[in-house]
Amino acid sequence: MTTETTTDATITTPVEREIHIERIFDAPRERVWAAYSRIEQLVQWWSGGNGFDVERWEFRKGGHYRFVETSDGETHGFEGRFREITPQERIVQTFEWDGMPGHVAVDAASFIDLGDGRTKVVTVSQYHTEEERDGMLRSGMETGLNRSYRALDALLSRSA
């Protein structure tokens, strides 16, 4: 049996306290932007197939969001606030998991038009400390992230 090559995200830590994530999507930038900025599209990929409740969604500078994900009978709350929204280009938001309240990362996602109908999303996550950053890397984040991105691939191909 052969395994299809999957386009996993590239995850690196070139700078102290940061995680850099790069992933290319086979869709134009406006479609990828819509998948990140419209809640009815976000719910179709963010949790990668897990149960997903949206308790708050205020997509504007200063607005809050709060999601509750359910998997294997466990619930996990995630929340934060939007710092910057530049349409089609950039979303900066805080990110906090209920399991470690008060440990806040700042996630900056940039949407880069590759000019060939594809879009690269570069996300830089900054933590207050290196320990928090490394804890996130050890948490199984990579698996969950790639599952979410594959769900996003599927959404983008459906809406093509």
Add this chain to the structure above:
Amino acid sequence: MTTETTTDATITTPVEREIHIERIFDAPRERVWAAYSRIEQLVQWWSGGNGFDVERWEFRKGGHYRFVETSDGETHGFEGRFREITPQERIVQTFEWDGMPGHVAVDAASFIDLGDGRTKVVTVSQYHTEEERDGMLRSGMETGLNRSYRALDALLSRSA
């Protein structure tokens, strides 16, 4: 006219991205702790005499708080979440001002019994970047902080 010597807080920046604040209060630790942990006491000093609405107050690990202060016709929202609460000893919480949403500091306040009926409160605030830390220092924070601490002095002397 002579000016009374006031016991201003000592504010230093010994570590990158941090602000350290020390202040001694003329009251036993349990009284100072009560002034920080009971909302009906906190409202009497936190805003230093400005209008003060409590929109949320969940004093437990993972709980949220949100205050709205009014002065000179302007309103300022402040919010965050409790990371750690060790009774009589330590409160760690995030702190975010509506005017710069998504810029989050972590404030760790330690309550030290000086053994002579006085209490030292040491607060260490950590920012994601040095720019955010320096912006806070330039914001007039010191004036507001000392006004709040003097209001706390007054509360502690009333409840003596």
